[in-house]
Amino acid sequence: MIIAVDGPTASGKGTIAQALAAHFKLPHLDTGLLYRAVGRQVALSAGNPDDPADSLAACAFPDSLLEDPELRSEESGGLASRVSIHPQVRRALFERQRTFATQPGGAVLDGRDIGTVIAPDADVKLFITASVQARAKRRWLEMTAKGPERETDIPLAEIERDIVKRDDRDISRADAPLRAARDALVIDTTEMNRERAIAEAIEAARMHLGGKR
Numbered sequence: 001m002i003i004a005v006d007g008p009t010a011s012g013k014g015t016i017a018q019a020l021a022a023h024f025k026l027p028h029l030d031t032g033l034l035y036r037a038v039g040r041q042v043a044l045s046a047g048n049p050d051d052p053a054d055s056l057a058a059c060a061f062p063d064s065l066l067e068d069p070e071l072r073s074e075e076s077g078g079l080a081s082r083v084s085i086h087p088q089v090r091r092a093l094f095e096r097q098r099t100f101a102t103q104p105g106g107a108v109l110d111g112r113d114i115g116t117v118i119a120p121d122a123d124v125k126l127f128i129t130a131s132v133q134a135r136a137k138r139r140w141l142e143m144t145a146k147g148p149e150r151e152t153d154i155p156l157a158e159i160e161r162d163i164v165k166r167d168d169r170d171i172s173r174a175d176a177p178l179r180a181a182r183d184a185l186v187i188d189t190t191e192m193n194r195e196r197a198i199a200e201a202i203e204a205a206r207m208h209l210g211g212k213r
Contacts (some may be wrong), residue, residue, distance in 0.1 A: 001026065001106035002121070004114035005204060007128035008167050008178060009077065010135035010142075011064035012013075012189045012197050017110035019198040020205060024108070029100045031111035031118070032080060034093050036071040037061045039079025049082040058083070059092040071181055074143065074154065074162065081166040084112075087175040093116065112170055124205045127180035130190040132167070136160040 003020055007013035014030055021028035039049055041061040047054030049170045070076055083089050095116075101107050109118060115123040115125035130138075143154065170178035179184055185204045189197040 001123045001209070002101050002186075003070060003106075003108040003124045003126070004119050004122035005108065005110040005128060005183070005201075006114050006116070006178070006184070007110075007126075008112070008113055008130075008135065008170065009081075009101040010130045010139045011130045012138075012192075013110045013126075013170075015143050016126070016198055016201045017043060017108050019034045019159065020201060021108040023202050026106055026108050027100070027103070028108045028125060029097065029111055031093075031097050031114065033043070033066060033071060033079035034096065035069075035084045035089070037065045037074045038093075039081075039083045040071055040076050040088060041065060043075075049079050050088045052088050055086050056088040056092060057155040059089060062119075063075050067101065072113055074139070074159075075124060078166070081169050085169055085173040085175070089118075090175050112178040113176040115184050118177065118179060119122045120181065124208050125181045126141075126201060126204065127184040127186045128201070129186065132163055134160070134190045136163050187189040 001024065003024070003026070005013045005017040018028055038055060038058045038061060042049045042054055043056060043057035047058065049055060097109065097118045098139055106175065111118070115122055136156055139159050140156050157187070185208060187200055187204065
């Protein structure tokens with residue numbers, strides 16, 4: 001069983017994907033972390049994330065980089081959005097994601113193109129969304145609670161502007177743009193707390209799976 005969870009940044013897709021994986025006892029992959037690692041590697045190599053060649057070279061990042069806490073920073077998130085527009089980067093990471101998705105027993109993957117590109121044959125496709133304001137507030141609270149001290153002073157308005165920029169890059173890129181698959185179940189978490197969003201996603205997945213049997 002493959003479950004694809006897509007959506008924009010800070011929509012809650014990662015939290016929901018982890019909960020789905022735990023509920024259905026499946027391995028989980030946060031595919032956005034791969035792109036954050038590429039962006040981080042570009043920075044470590046003093047490269048340019050807007051340069052396709054520099055970004056492609058960074059796809060050879062060591063596996064140990066995936067454990068770097070810096071990948072969760074706003075800076076790495078912005079770099080990930082910039083390197084992900086390059087088709088060469090997306091192709092380089094495709095097989096890694098596809099192999100994870102098609103492993104025996106299945107898996108849960110979250111990202112921006114899982115249901116449309118990586119696993120269009122997924123048994124369940126969810127698209128998690130929320131308003132820009134709600135997503136910005138979540139990111140701000142997250143950074144205030146556990147982020148590096150240098151990030152806690154970022155104004156909420158600046159986070160909103162950054163989210164709008166990321167959304168625009170993700171939606172408008174020519175290769176694998178952010179969008180809901182035609183057969184995806186859309187869940188808007190704007191007015192939901194964490195527990196309700198998880199409960200609705202699990203119930204939606206269960207109903208969808210039941211309808212296929």
